[in-house]
Amino acid sequence: MRRFSGPFSKAGPVKSRDVGIVFRKELLDLLRDRRSILATIVFPIALFPLLMFGSSRIQQVGERNLSLEVLAVSVEDATHQLEARLRSDTSLVVRAVDDPRAAIARREIFGAVVVNEPIPGPGEDPVRVTILMDDTAERSEVASNRLREHVETWQSELQAARIESIGATGGLVRAVEWESINLASEARMAGDSLGRFMPILLLFLLMNPASVAATDLFSGEKERKTIETLLTSKADRRSIVMGKFLTVILVAVLSTLLFLASSLFFSRVGAVPDDALMATLSLSVPSLLVVILVSIPLAIFLSAILVLVAAQAKSYKEAQTLLLPIMLAALLPAAASLLPGIRIDSIVALVPIANTALAMREALVGNFPVIPLALVILSNALYAGFVLMQAVSYIESEESILGERPPAPGDDTAGAAKEATLFGLATLLLFYYVGVRLQAADLLSGLLVSLWGIILGAAILFAAVKKLPAREAFALRAPRPLALAGAVLLAMPTLFAAHGLFALQSLFVPVPEQLFEAMEQMMDLGNGSLPLLVFAIAVSPGICEEAFFRGLVLGRYREARMPAWKAIFFSALLFGLFHLSIYRILPTATMGAVAGWLTWRTRSIFPAMLFHTLYNGTLVLGETYDFPGESLPTSPVWIASLVAAAVLGALAIASNGCESRSRA
Amino acid sequence: MSSMISADTLVKRYHDPARGDLLAVDHVSFECREGEIFGLLGPNGAGKTTTLRMLATLLKPTSGTAVLNGYDVVRESEKVRASIGYLSGDTGLYGRLTPLETLRYFARLNHFPEGRLEERVMSLVREFEIERFADVRCEKLSTGMKQKVSIARAVVHDPAILIFDEPTSGLDILVADTLLTYIERCRDLDKCVVFSTHVMSEAERLCDRIAVIYEGRILAVGSLEELRSLTGERYLEKIFRSLLESGSREIA
Numbered sequence: 035m036r037r038f039s040g041p042f043s044k045a046g047p048v049k050s051r052d053v054g055i056v057f058r059k060e061l062l063d064l065l066r067d068r069r070s071i072l073a074t075i076v077f078p079i080a081l082f083p084l085l086m087f088g089s090s091r092i093q094q095v096g097e098r099n100l101s102l103e104v105l106a107v108s109v110e111d112a113t114h115q116l117e118a119r120l121r122s123d124t125s126l127v128v129r130a131v132d133d134p135r136a137a138i139a140r141r142e143i144f145g146a147v148v149v150n151e152p153i154p155g156p157g158e159d160p161v162r163v164t165i166l167m168d169d170t171a172e173r174s175e176v177a178s179n180r181l182r183e184h185v186e187t188w189q190s191e192l193q194a195a196r197i198e199s200i201g202a203t204g205g206l207v208r209a210v211e212w213e214s215i216n217l218a219s220e221a222r223m224a225g226d227s228l229g230r231f232m233p234i235l236l237l238f239l240l241m242n243p244a245s246v247a248a249t250d251l252f253s254g255e256k257e258r259k260t261i262e263t264l265l266t267s268k269a270d271r272r273s274i275v276m277g278k279f280l281t282v283i284l285v286a287v288l289s290t291l292l293f294l295a296s297s298l299f300f301s302r303v304g305a306v307p308d309d310a311l312m313a314t315l316s317l318s319v320p321s322l323l324v325v326i327l328v329s330i331p332l333a334i335f336l337s338a339i340l341v342l343v344a345a346q347a348k349s350y351k352e353a354q355t356l357l358l359p360i361m362l363a364a365l366l367p368a369a370a371s372l373l374p375g376i377r378i379d380s381i382v383a384l385v386p387i388a389n390t391a392l393a394m395r396e397a398l399v400g401n402f403p404v405i406p407l408a409l410v411i412l413s414n415a416l417y418a419g420f421v422l423m424q425a426v427s428y429i430e431s432e433e434s435i436l437g438e439r440p441p442a443p444g445d446d447t448a449g450a451a452k453e454a455t456l457f458g459l460a461t462l463l464l465f466y467y468v469g470v471r472l473q474a475a476d477l478l479s480g481l482l483v484s485l486w487g488i489i490l491g492a493a494i495l496f497a498a499v500k501k502l503p504a505r506e507a508f509a510l511r512a513p514r515p516l517a518l519a520g521a522v523l524l525a526m527p528t529l530f531a532a533h534g535l536f537a538l539q540s541l542f543v544p545v546p547e548q549l550f551e552a553m554e555q556m557m558d559l560g561n562g563s564l565p566l567l568v569f570a571i572a573v574s575p576g577i578c579e580e581a582f583f584r585g586l587v588l589g590r591y592r593e594a595r596m597p598a599w600k601a602i603f604f605s606a607l608l609f610g611l612f613h614l615s616i617y618r619i620l621p622t623a624t625m626g627a628v629a630g631w632l633t634w635r636t637r638s639i640f641p642a643m644l645f646h647t648l649y650n651g652t653l654v655l656g657e658t659y660d661f662p663g664e665s666l667p668t669s670p671v672w673i674a675s676l677v678a679a680a681v682l683g684a685l686a687i688a689s690n691g692c693e694s695r696s697r698a
Numbered sequence: 699m700s701s702m703i704s705a706d707t708l709v710k711r712y713h714d715p716a717r718g719d720l721l722a723v724d725h726v727s728f729e730c731r732e733g734e735i736f737g738l739l740g741p742n743g744a745g746k747t748t749t750l751r752m753l754a755t756l757l758k759p760t761s762g763t764a765v766l767n768g769y770d771v772v773r774e775s776e777k778v779r780a781s782i783g784y785l786s787g788d789t790g791l792y793g794r795l796t797p798l799e800t801l802r803y804f805a806r807l808n809h810f811p812e813g814r815l816e817e818r819v820m821s822l823v824r825e826f827e828i829e830r831f832a833d834v835r836c837e838k839l840s841t842g843m844k845q846k847v848s849i850a851r852a853v854v855h856d857p858a859i860l861i862f863d864e865p866t867s868g869l870d871i872l873v874a875d876t877l878l879t880y881i882e883r884c885r886d887l888d889k890c891v892v893f894s895t896h897v898m899s900e901a902e903r904l905c906d907r908i909a910v911i912y913e914g915r916i917l918a919v920g921s922l923e924e925l926r927s928l929t930g931e932r933y934l935e936k937i938f939r940s941l942l943e944s945g946s947r948e949i950a
Contacts, residue, residue: 055806066794066835259790261852266754266784267807270776414925 046528048276052269056277060251064281067250074243075287078293081235083300105177107145108134113153113161120147120182126180138168145177147185153192163189232398233391237328237336237368238361239293243338244286245357248344251278252429254352267441275429279422284342286333294322324397324407331414332390336364338421345429367391381616383409386417454590458608461492461582465612478559481570490578493586508585513638516686521632521641523683527676532621545617557654571654576647583626584610584633584642589670592634602630625649635687702859702890703730703753708762710748722729722748724914725762730890730907732858737905738894739938746894747786750863753892754784767858780808783852783860787867793837797828797847800836801854808855822850823911842873849880851886860884862893866900878904898934908934910941917941 064070104124108131111117120128131137132205134146146166154161163185202325255261264274298319347353367388378392393410433645436496464572469488473480497507504510559570583605589599610623629642703907710723730736735822737766738746751757753764755775764771765780791800801819810818823832826846831839840938853860862881866874881904884891895901901908902922917924918941924934 052807055803059799060801062799063794064791138879258792260792262751262754262756262786263789263804264807265756266779266782267804268776268780268809268855269807427937 049270052543053277053280054272056269056274057280059274060278060281061284061419064247064250065418065650066286067246070250070285071241073246075292076290077242078239078289078298081239081293081319082297083196086300101176102479103143103173103176105173105180105285107177107181107465108137108143108146110134110150111147111149112147112151113293115153116147116149116163116184116188120181123180123184126177130490134166138166141171141173143177143665144168144171144174145181147181150656182245212234214332231396231667232363233608236290236325236394237332237365237387237391239289239334240286240329241340241361244282244333245344245361247282247285248340249347249353249357252279252341252344253347256347257349271430272426275426279337279341279425282337283334285338287330288664290329290333291326294325304503318400321397321400324402325394328393328397328407328410328414331411331418333389335386335421338418338425339364342421342425342428345425357505371580378403378406378410380406380409380436382406386414390414439497442606449594450597451594451636454587454594455604455608457492457496458517458583458587461489462612464488464492469615477555478566478570482574485574485578489582493582500576507589508581509633509637509639511638511640512584513636513640517636517638518644520683520686521645522648523679523686524628524632526652527643527680528625528645530647530676531680532624535624535643536621539617539620543617556596567654569652572606572647572651575650576643576645579609579612580629580633580639580643580646583612584629584637588630588633599633602627602634605630630688637688641687675681700732701729702732702768703728703736703764703892705729705749705753705764706762708749708752708764709760710745710752710757711760712871721914723752723759726911726914726916728747728761728894728909728916728919732890733888734886734906735893735904737901737908738892739898739905739908739934740894740911741896741902744896744911746896746911747863748914749911750784750786750894750946751891754782755779755845758949760901780855782861783855783857784861784863785848785865787865789848789850790812791836791839791844791847791851794835796833796835797839797850798823798832800847800851801831804851805854808857810855818856820844822854826850830925835842839870842876845869846872847875849877857889860892862895863882864894866895866897870916902934910938911940921949 064074104127106127107117107120108129109117117128120126129143131143131146134143137143138146144167148164148166149161151161165178165181165185167181168174208389212463265271290355315697339360340357343356344353347356364387367385368391376392378389378396382392383389389406389410393407397406436557441677465484465488468486469480471480472483485493496502497504500507556571557567559567587608588601589606591605594601596604606629607619607624609626610619613619613622629645632642633639633643705726705728708723708726709721712720712722715929726745726749728736729820739751740746743837748757751772752759753766755771755778758772759795766778768774784806787819788942792803795803798819799820802815805815805819805877808813826849828843828846828850831843836844837849848935858882873938878900879892881893885906893900893904905922907921908925910917918928920928922934925934925937925941929944931937931940
């Protein structure tokens with residue numbers, strides 16, 4: 035038997051034979067379901083021609099009607115040459131009116147041409163020809179275009195005759211000849227408009243059958259009460275899950291491929307009515323290959339999300355209620371590809387879903403930027419692997435199978451961690467929607483309200499609602515002097531470490547100028563008052579943010595018996611997210627991790643508060659007095675003293691932690 | 699007769715947000731041999747289903763062990779699953795598969811040798827009188843037909859141990875009787891059968907030995923005769939009540 039071991043395997047290898055048995059059965063089962071067939075095969079094939087036929091029909095009907103209509107115009111022509119031309123045009127009918135302007139306003143006629151003088155002789159000023167039209171009426175626009183064409187041909191015929199009469203060729207009289215050329219090839223323009231629209235279609239076509247399948251294969255197993263039987267067979271859970279998961283992915287990929295193939299076929303064969311778009315649309319094979327290449331990891335990623343959600347539902351109905359918002363939410367980032375001006379670069383390439391949408395858009399206009407495309411595929415594969423791992427481990431857990439909760443030890447505490455994280459994210463939203471707006475209105479008061487009101491307020495509210503004693507919730511324990519000394523020693527080295535990381539990061543990810551401007555704006559906060567500046571930027575964050583992230587969140591994580599590294603990592607990540615800038619996550623999370631470690635070891639919030647205040651304070655002072663804090667240290671003495679401070683500080687904290695543990 | 703199931707101080711603890719810690723199964727131990735029908739008798743919520751699910755490797759015991767057919771439920775769960783057939787009263791079928799496809803699917807999932815697979819499936823089809831509707835999708839079958847397919851599916855890989863969790867719940871009398879008759883036949887085939895029920899008459903009819911279980915604990919284990927002499931009561935209902943009142947007692 036051929037075996038392969040999953041990368042995250044704990045419970046032993048996946049057995050390809052069992053995976054195959056489950057896969058074949060699920061496929062057969064799905065192919066007998068009318069809904070699945072519709073979503074997976076019929077709809078993707080029919081969508082492209084339907085869309086094209088529908089949209090071109092609507093457009094054509096409108097255009098054809100006007101282009102066939104005979105439109106009334108009037109003409110005053112002293113030369114009588116133009117009038118003769120117009121009368122011979124069957125698409126125009128010439129009416130005699132007294133006042134052409136009034137007639138146009140009354141919509142009796144749709145255009146008028148006025149030539150007041152006879153044709154001038156050579157050397158005289160050219161004759162003035164006026165075309166009257168009403169821009170707000172579509173018919174008037176069409177009529178004036180027809181009039182203009184006549185005027186232009188008349189004028190060039192007159193010109194040619196004159197040139198001939200003086201015996202010169204065109205090149206001698208005409209100094210400039212112009213014509214505008216649209217550099218975008220028609221195929222490229224068609225591709226661009228399709229490229230904008232296509233990612234959303236593709237995502238929908240990928241998720242629609244996948245959600246039908248995920249519901250049937252996972253929630254359905256519970257609704258039909260077949261899951262116990264399945265799980266008491268010899269095949270192990272991991273293989274069963276993989277078999278089902280492969281079916282969902284196959285369905286998602288199949289639907290996408292069928293849509294692309296149908297698009298290619300119908301556009302090549304020209305079986306759809308030829309209008310401007312269809313005549314020029316050329317879906318090239320390389321474009322489609324790239325689209326497929328970026329879609330597959332995304333298909334796995336989205337399928338894993340859908341499966342993870344569907345597995346939590348106990349019935350079809352519940353699954354549908356859960357899946358619909360997920361699908362809509364997933365379409366949102368794809369809508370980014372509709373926005374003009376957003377292009378794919380190395381950062382955007384890491385944003386799930388949006389990256390794929392943009393990559394598809396590039397590919398459909400014939401651009402293949404190699405590095406972003408590779409990043410898209412790679413990051414999607416990573417996300418897919420991560421979610422898949424989550425999905426598999428959830429499905430393997432007992433609660434997923436029988437709707438029962440896992441055994442007691444650590445259970446309510448795991449809930450506490452989840453709760454704290456959700457609370458943190460909810461506060462982040464509040465901070466984002468309210469705090470940021472306040473700060474935009476007035477930076478100083480907005481910042482103070484955000485810190486003391488939103489962040490500290492939310493933390494206190496949470497502790498009050500959960501009836502947590504303040505001392506426990508915020509780690510309000512008197513620290514040992516050594517711990518405070520450690521916090522002081524660590525502030526500067528951490529600042530430089532974070533700064534160094536930021537500098538390192540900006541080598542790969544260029545930081546936009548606006549970020550620096552925003553930072554400098556911060557430093558002008560105190561209106562010249564240094565104490566106010568220090569209070570707003572150093573003391574307030576030191577107290578409020580520490581109470582929130584290291585006091586409450588980290589404290590709940592500890593309560594949940596999370597391992598130290600995990601608790602510190604996630605609380606630091608949350609802290610980084612609060613800075614609302616992708617560029618600042620790394621440096622701020624680094625600082626947050628050190629503060630987290632301080633609190634974890636000393637079980638007191640005060641060293642972290644001191645540390646944070648000093649850290650921010652150094653930044654403020656550095657900015658104000660051109661103190662070293664702005665640039666990285668270069669002198670060996672500086673570096674040596676920073677390293678020494680870091681080592682001493684770390685030792686002080688580490689030893690403090692040991693003591694407090696031995697005391698406890 | 700050798701011991702096919704040996705449950706040793708099985709414990710399953712849940713945490714319920716409303717009720718706090720819940721001891722669903724509280725140090726349950728029993729043995730069950732080849733050719734024996736062993737009954738777990740108790741009211742709803744007594745811990746019967748949880749106990750059987752631990753035996754079937756659907757749930758992991760919080761503590762304690764169980765050995766089935768010589769394999770440990772935690773460490774050798776795959777071999778345990780290959781040795782058991784599991785059927786509960788509310789088991790469903792895949793509506794869009796036919797009985798034949800269902801039987802083949804489960805035979806393969808249980809690694810039944812491919813060479814003998816058709817022969818085995820067809821013999822079950824004859825035995826359970828499935829021939830008439832063997833190629834009809836399960837969603838179109840009547841309850842009685844479905845139940846026959848469900849039993850056939852549970853035993854398709856010819857397991858040595860059969861675990862039935864309240865298999866007759868929701869069945870009409872005639873279908874239930876077919877099932878109970880089949881369970882009796884399993885004894886003759888030297889299978890080891892564990893059977894849970896809250897219906898006293900079923901326990902009286904089928905079980906060689908009965909474990910009376912209440913609030914996660916086994917109050918007494920023995921044959922009907924032994925339970926009668928222990929409590930001095932004739933009917934199982936009375937025996938049950940008497941055991942509840944006198945608390946835990948066990949017959950070795």
